[in-house]
Amino acid sequence: MNKLPRREKARGRLTGSAAKALETYKKRDWSTMPVNGCWIADGKSLNMKVAHPIHGRPFTPELTLVIDGRSRYVVGWSLALSENAIAVADAYRYGMERHGKPLFVYSDNGGGETNKMLDADITGIFPRLGITHMTSIPGNPQSRGIIERLNGVIPRAIAQKFPTYNGLGADRESVRVTGRTIESAVRAIENKRDLKAVQKNAIVKLPSWNQLLDVITEEVEKYNTQHRHSELPKIDGHHLTPAEARRLALETEGDDIEYLTEVELRDMFKPEQVRVAQRGWLELMNNQYFSEALINVDGEEVRVAYDIHDASRVIVRRMNGDYVCDAIWNGNKQAAIPVNAMQDAMEKRRIRRLKLNDDHRREIEAEGRPVLESKPVQSFSEFLGTPEPVPVEKPFFFLETDRDEYLRKNGTHHK
Structure with a gap:
């Protein structure tokens, strides 16, 4: 084995980037x-x-x-x-x-x-x-x-x-203690409690x-x-x-680099989406935008450029790049203010993280449930269960003397 090169010894044991x-x-x-x-x-x-x-x-x-x-x-x-x-x-x-x-x-x-x-x-x-x-x-x-x-x-x-470094070479115990103390200090601040001395020393490290x-x-x-x-x-x-x-x-x-102007930087780095103009209105990320000029492209697909930090207005162009208008936010159906792209992305991230937490919570709850759910048995007779009563069939008598004889032998509780 020592005579084999590393590549041959690893063949079949490593795949992907490790093998390459x-x-x-x-x-x-x-x-x-x-x-x-x-x-x-x-x-x-x-x-x-x-x-x-x-x-x-x-x-x-x-x-x-x-x-x-x-x-x-x-x-x-x-x-x-x-x-x-x-x-x-x-x-x-x-x-x-x-x-x-x-x-x-x-x-x-x-x-x-x-x-x-x-x-x-x-x-x-x-x-x-x-x-x-x-x-x-x-x-x-x-x-x-x-x-x-x-x-x-x-x-x-x-x-x-x-001090919060936790990568290669960091002491594992120090990382654990520092992280736990910082979390404790943050919770105390959120709950408006006075910080202890150890918490004060830890929070300044964050x-x-x-x-x-x-x-x-x-x-x-x-x-x-x-x-x-x-x-x-x-x-x-x-x-x-x-x-x-x-x-x-x-x-x-020589410097043959193409430098962008301030206007080009502002417009080129605005993300764009394709939308259909409808009677002066168009919708983007649940925001409604309006302009009189949109009636000129009614029913057509247009390119809508937006600022990820400012949702108050958007730039509308035809599909070939010709400028149409600036559409103004108005009549949002879901919020009191227009929602910008950054807020939308953060909300989606919050929902994904909540879903992961819900999955983790269900897993923990499942671990706490027994395999078979049943109430404890109090007695052997209860374990066997109570038998169903067998219905007693009424006898039929042709003569009254036969009935009297039956009652004398079996008691008078039968009617």
């Missing part, structure tokens, strides 16, 4: 790709706890990073409650606002990366921007090695700056949302400007930093 990690692979030459030629994106849960921006309870956030393949420069990032299309689009918007538009984007097949909001024909953000979206083969993370290696650097450096954002900004800047990347060229015996590599490539090859 033992095979030969091809290295991509990113030096032939221009700056902003291809951006690679991925989301990763941070190994730490942070105060939820809404209710303040500790939870694990999701960090989405976007990196330029040529220079290894982190062009964009976003922090969200979970990986979803809104978080991914925000990371791309952040990058394009500061560094221009890429030719290609490359990602995995996760729900946040591939969806109608980003990829749908005509209405998707990428098709409207003229960006080609490529995805990796499922179960083959080696094809996105650049972003996978990055996920082992920046997210870990961020999480390790906080970082706020803004504290985490500041550290992410600091670590991304540090990576871009100070990290000597081993895959980048050497100058004077030192590997270049991503910022140096990006600047050098633009100086020597």
Whole structure:
């Protein structure tokens, strides 16, 4: 067995990405790709706890990073409650606002990366921007090695700056005690009870949302400007930093990047959906929008662009992109105020989490029930049960002397 190579010893025992990690692979030459030629994106849960921006309870956030393949420069990032299309689009918007538009984007097949909001024909953000979206083969993370290696650097450096770090190398007992004490302190605050000394010491260890954002900004800047990347060229015996590599490539090859204006950024990153105009009205996410100009496209399919944070108005265009009007919210049937996309997404997430809790509760209740439900037996006769009375058949007599004889032998209780 010792003479066999690792690949042969693992054959049949490992499958998927674990097996492919033992095979030969091809290295991509990113030096032939221009700056902003291809951006690679991925989301990763941070190994730490942070105060939820809404209710303040500790939870694990999701960090989405976007990196330029040529220079290894982190062009964009976003922090969200979970990986979803809104978080991914925000990371791309952040990058394009500061560094221009890429030719290609490359990602995995996760729900946040591939969806109608980003990829749908005509209405998707990428098709409207003229960006080609490529995805990796499922179960083959080696094809996105650049972003996978990055996920082992920046997210870990961020999480390790906080006492609530619970990743590799963290003491399990300290993580358990700290987490339990923080939960206790949060419950005491919610119930308006005075905090004990140990609870006060624990609650200050839980970082706020803004504290985490500041550290992410600091670590991304540090990576871009100070990290000597081993895959980048050497100058004077030192590997270049991503910022140096990006600047050098633009100086020597020219800056052919397409930069978006403020108006383009505002409109292009508004998600779109197809709706049918009906007598001046259209419906989007249970909100009703009205404009006199919608009568000109009555009964037609139109493209409706909306702001994920502001549901007070939408932009309506024909399917070929011609502007029709701005439709104003009015007459919502289900709420006193218009519900924006962010609120809608958070509500759907709340419902999914409640459903998981209900399933868990039913499982716990099932464990508490006995296999056979029955009342205890008090006596042996009760266990056997009470026999049904056998009906007594009345005798028939032809003569009165026969009846008197029968009663004399069997008693006078028969009638």
